[in-house]
Amino acid sequence: MFTLLKQEAMKAWKQNRVYIWAIIAFVLPIITLTSFVPMASQASAYGSLGGSSIIITIGMLVLTALSFTQEFTFGTIRPLLSRQYSRLQIFLAKIITVIVEYFLLIVFSLAGTAIGRLIYRAMHDGSTEKVYTTYYTSLDWKSFLFALLMSFVGSLFLMAIVLLVSNIAKSSAAAISLGIVMSVATSILSAVTSSLIQLWAPLKWNPLTVQNVVSYYSGTSDFNKSIQSYFGAGAWVLFVVYGAYVLVMYALAYWIFNRRSV
Amino acid sequence: MSLLELHHVSKNFGSYQALDNVSFSVEPGRIVGLIGPNGAGKSTAMRAITGLMSYSDGEIIFDDERIRFAKNKSLAKMGNLIEYPAIYPNFTARDHMTYYAMDAKDHADIDELMKITGIDGEKFGKRKAKKFSLGMKQRLGIAIALIRNPKFVVLDEPMNGLDPQSVHDIRALIRSLADKGVAFLISSHLLDELQRLADDVVIINKGKVLRREKMVDFLAEGKTQVKVQTSDNDKMLAVAKAAGWDASMGDDRVLIAVQGDVTAQKVLKLATDEGLEVTDIQTGQGNLEDHLLSVLSTDATRA
Ligand SMILES: Nc1ncnc2c1ncn2[C@@H]1O[C@H](COP(=O)(O)OP(=O)(O)OP(=O)(O)O)[C@@H](O)[C@H]1O
Ligand SMILES: [Mg+2]
Numbered sequence A: 001m002f003t004l005l006k007q008e009a010m011k012a013w014k015q016n017r018v019y020i021w022a023i024i025a026f027v028l029p030i031i032t033l034t035s036f037v038p039m040a041s042q043a044s045a046y047g048s049l050g051g052s053s054i055i056i057t058i059g060m061l062v063l064t065a066l067s068f069t070q071e072f073t074f075g076t077i078r079p080l081l082s083r084q085y086s087r088l089q090i091f092l093a094k095i096i097t098v099i100v101e102y103f104l105l106i107v108f109s110l111a112g113t114a115i116g117r118l119i120y121r122a123m124h125d126g127s128t129e130k131v132y133t134t135y136y137t138s139l140d141w142k143s144f145l146f147a148l149l150m151s152f153v154g155s156l157f158l159m160a161i162v163l164l165v166s167n168i169a170k171s172s173a174a175a176i177s178l179g180i181v182m183s184v185a186t187s188i189l190s191a192v193t194s195s196l197i198q199l200w201a202p203l204k205w206n207p208l209t210v211q212n213v214v215s216y217y218s219g220t221s222d223f224n225k226s227i228q229s230y231f232g233a234g235a236w237v238l239f240v241v242y243g244a245y246v247l248v249m250y251a252l253a254y255w256i257f258n259r260r261s262v
Numbered sequence B: 001m002s003l004l005e006l007h008h009v010s011k012n013f014g015s016y017q018a019l020d021n022v023s024f025s026v027e028p029g030r031i032v033g034l035i036g037p038n039g040a041g042k043s044t045a046m047r048a049i050t051g052l053m054s055y056s057d058g059e060i061i062f063d064d065e066r067i068r069f070a071k072n073k074s075l076a077k078m079g080n081l082i083e084y085p086a087i088y089p090n091f092t093a094r095d096h097m098t099y100y101a102m103d104a105k106d107h108a109d110i111d112e113l114m115k116i117t118g119i120d121g122e123k124f125g126k127r128k129a130k131k132f133s134l135g136m137k138q139r140l141g142i143a144i145a146l147i148r149n150p151k152f153v154v155l156d157e158p159m160n161g162l163d164p165q166s167v168h169d170i171r172a173l174i175r176s177l178a179d180k181g182v183a184f185l186i187s188s189h190l191l192d193e194l195q196r197l198a199d200d201v202v203i204i205n206k207g208k209v210l211r212r213e214k215m216v217d218f219l220a221e222g223k224t225q226v227k228v229q230t231s232d233n234d235k236m237l238a239v240a241k242a243a244g245w246d247a248s249m250g251d252d253r254v255l256i257a258v259q260g261d262v263t264a265q266k267v268l269k270l271a272t273d274e275g276l277e278v279t280d281i282q283t284g285q286g287n288l289e290d291h292l293l294s295v296l297s298t299d300a301t302r303a
Helices: A002-015 A018-036 A039-047 A049-074 A077-081 A087-123 A130-136 A141-169 A172-199 A201-205 A207-216 A221-231 A235-259 B042-049 B073-077 B093-101 B110-116 B134-146 B164-179 B191-197 B215-221 B233-242 B264-273 B288-302
Strands: B004-013 B016-026 B031-035 B057-062 B078-081 B152-156 B183-187 B200-205 B208-214 B224-230 B247-249 B254-257 B278-285
Touching (some): A002 A018, A002 A049, A018 A039, A018 A049, A039 A049, A039 A130, A039 A141, A049 A077, A049 A087, A049 A141, A049 A172, A077 A087, A087 A130, A087 A141, A141 A172, A172 A207, A201 A207, A207 A235, B004 B042, B016 B057, B016 B208, B031 B042, B042 B057, B042 B152, B042 B183, B073 B078, B078 B134, B093 B134, B110 B134, B134 B164, B164 B183, B164 B191, B200 B215, B208 B215, B208 B288, B224 B264, B233 B247, B233 B264
Parallel strands (some): B152 B183
Antiparallel strands (some): B200 B208, B224 B254, B224 B278
């Protein structure tokens, strides 16, 4: 398994150039925080990692799609699968690699965000504005990191969709575009689904709504209460349902991958 | 016990039967040529052997283990190049070697293998594989199939796009590995090449194995021919046919099958009687191509 991970890492680096994503994730928050984000919006911009958050999600979806579809388009799928390893091991190695890449990008964008914030503070520490700067650039680390964690948990669903499409259609274009649409449009889509929910209440347990709520879950008691009143169940039930959705999708993607003659 | 055995393997794609009761075996150290027309099922058979494709009936045994679809420990000892080389466009040749050697218990010496397959040197060292020419990619594909010191190597059209020098080098490489006990299953439409390389032949047509035997035996079955070159080959052909002989026009000489009372002497006599000047005359075995075509045409008339 370690060998498989090493091979995936080599492909991530040399073939898919994950470092380009890392550089973007690092540089983007420095640029946006120091040059574009007004003082009043600084704190909320940290939440989106100075714009890197969406880049990382898209990056992860692209890397997920590529790691499967390109083996088919390059014709490398045959030596990849014709080995002593089971297809489950090969499948897992790819998923683990993408998740590691995700965290790598998060680390880079966190560093970029922290540096952007420091530079912004240094730029605006004149005697009169210093008190405002300190106020608007303050950061609640605990809720900030919790939000990052939740957006990762929410991304697992998007990743599963891309994984499924990649394995069904073997086309990275289809998988990537669907993934990107899903990543920017889940909130829009859940607005559409909410009108359907009005027609039939149990539809609120649909994967899109569940995923959307999970991604924004903040852990506050207010949030818990609104979940309770909307779903009629505790937050933990929501998480169990979400986990089940995600697991089923990964299992389905694996089932397709495992049965494919190449 | 053979290294590889196929027993009554069948495969359907929908209603189309791509492999029909295919059986043959490969012994250690033998080079087996798998030949047949386009769509005969060569690549399909190779995909089943490498565990990449499910098959409906029969069994495939490799190194005393059954090859099943999608799970096989024994595949560690098999190398393959099926249809197109497995290349990551942004890797260099050496990256490929490093990558494919990673999961091997022991692997070939990378520098040496790159040298023999001709993918060493400045041109390959720094350049990414996407900039390689067809033949360069093909040579890299062969190196990939060999890197993990396999016991058995499946090569589908390995000589595709190779220049004469590379063909020569690769042939020598395959031969030397076979002498060390490595077995090969090689498909190719370059029959002259295969005739020189393969020890055994398996002839497959429309998913069925028509023949499986030693190359020398298969060739010996073919017609022996008198090949005669004269001052007027067209006239030579006409008179040979008029004499009731099985004659045909070759590239620059008339080919007359040796059968019944036909001998080189008779051909020579006929030519001189007709006033033709004989510039060259030889007796020789027909080649793989001629005999393959005749076997296939017999199969077609039977069907
Ligand atoms: N995935 C598939 N689905 C349907 N039919 C297939 C599939 N793969 C191969 N075939 C069919 O099986 C037959 C055998 O194909 P195969 O690729 O094995 O031929 P081949 O002997 O390798 O030919 P060639 O000399 O052209 O490489 C062909 O008729 C082909 O159309
Ligand atoms: Mg083929």
